[in-house]
Amino acid sequence: MAQDVPAHGPGNRAELSDDRPSSEQDRFGESVQAAIDAKTKPLGALGKIEALAARIARFQRSLKPRAERCRLTLFAADHGLAKAGVSAYPQAVTRQMVLNFLAGGAAANAFATALGAELVIVDAGVAGVPIRHPALLSRRLGCGTANALVEAAMSAESLGSGLQTGRTLGAEGTHEVACFGEMGIGNTSSASLVAAKTLGIAVDDLVGPGTGLDEAGVMRKRQALAAAAERTETRLGAERALNEYGGFEIAMMTGAMLGAARSGKLVIVDGFIATVAALCARELEPGSNEAFIYAHRSAERGHQVVLNALDGEPLLDLGMRLGEGTGALLAWPIVRAAATMMREMASFGDAGVSGPHAR
Secondary structure (H helix, E strand, O other): OOOOOOOOOOOOOOOOOOOOHHHHHHHHHHHHHHHHEEEEOOOOOHHHHHHHHHHHHHHHHHOOOOOEEEEEEEEOOOOOHHHHHHOOOOOOHHHHHHHHHHOOOOOHHHHHHOOEEEEEEEEEEEEOOOOOOEEEOOOOOOOOOOOOOOHHHHHHHHHHHHHHHHHHHOOOOOOEEEEEEEEOOOOHHHHHHHHHHHOOOOHHOOOOOOOOOOOOHHHHHHHHHHHHHHHOOOOOOOOHHHHHHHHHHHHHHHHHHHHHHHOEEEEEEEEHHHHHHHHHHHHHHHHHHHEEEOOOOOOOHHHHHHEEEEEOOOEEEOOOOOOOOOHHHHHHHHHHHHHHEEEEEHHHHHHHOOOOOOO
């Protein structure tokens, strides 16, 4: 069997791009596949788990990859465009949900507890006076964004600060797996506009019910976002799209994905809003995509459009559309199992088990 190479675990990955000669990359990829094929099972019997294990091994550059520890970082912020009635809930819910997270009462808390994942809550820009709580990280860029329907959501300076703050948070910690979630009334609208401008498509192709708008509400949302989209050119770069239409939490999450990927962490990408952040991260640093594992196919209409643009094949399809990183957390045990299979499952030779007949 080919020799393992040093793993690029948390804190060790200096560059996102793989600058090794392509022949060396090919040889290691062949070693990974040979190791999987030699394990005590029929060829391909573990289906997509084998492909996932191979991807993790290639990213960590190790035949014995690890995905034992997971942190969910949840970014919360408010959106000026919520004033246009693009959500079924009032803007005050953002703040109320942050307090719920801090009290341990949200779905993200329940899933993190069930799965033994660490949970970090970040105030990226919740409207109103700052929330004071020992468990809350305050990284506020303001009291919510400006109304992106009529003006840029944030300044270039705020965007730069948000991306850099996210990079720092994403790189911190010794966990091998990073999940990122969000909370912000109006953020499916913000994400729809960012995705539409980054991909150069009509925002109408992405608009869905979000937090549960009825038919009339969806129509109102479509009209408002179409008007907002008219402010700028059809296609914008990721930074400009975030500047014009993003949320503080989406910008910070984009930076966090970049920071996590650069530090050698696997990034499990949650639903629609998180996938839009991944789209922006990939445009800003294409090599970051090596770290991304897509958790689930959201019920939000625009998610599949963005997944297609990223060639993303999600692990789960549970009809979820909550956000909060909940889908990413549910995918973590699968990622962990795939890495453990790669690391601990015996080969035919090691176990003294007869392999298939030679052909």
